[in-house]
Amino acid sequence: MLEEKVEARIEAEAKTEEMLDKMLEGVKKRSRTSKCGECGKKLRLLMEHKCKCCGLYCVRHKYPEDHSCTYDYRDDMQRKLTKENPKIIGEKLTKI
Ligand SMILES: [Zn+2]
Numbered sequence: 001m002l003e004e005k006v007e008a009r010i011e012a013e014a015k016t017e018e019m020l021d022k023m024l025e026g027v028k029k030r031s032r033t034s035k036c037g038e039c040g041k042k043l044r045l046l047m048e049h050k051c052k053c054c055g056l057y058c059v060r061h062k063y064p065e066d067h068s069c070t071y072d073y074r075d076d077m078q079r080k081l082t083k084e085n086p087k088i089i090g091e092k093l094t095k096i
């Protein structure tokens with residue numbers, strides 16, 4: 001909790017990105033540092049975007065088409081389709 005407060009103060013005081021990064025480095029050493037899985041940009045708490053593939057991405061890479069997303073959206077769609085199609089589920093169940 002305290003760490004977050006310090007971080008917020010530093011963010012308010014820092015005038016440039018570079019300055020902020022340097023200032024945060026000292027504070028953040030023990031806390032987790034999250035980076036964008038695509039461009040490696042350091043992410044601050046409010047800038048994190050978690051994707052369905054469990055990766056963290058910056059604003060520019062938050063969409064699956066903007067990073068090499070490993071989440072199987074086709075599989076997800078198929079599951080949705082099978083939900084709407086009880087017949088297919090029945091077939092699968094009898095096979096298993
Ligand atoms: Zn990024």
Ligand SMILES: [Zn+2]
Nearest residue numbers: 051053069070
């Ligand atoms: Zn993803």
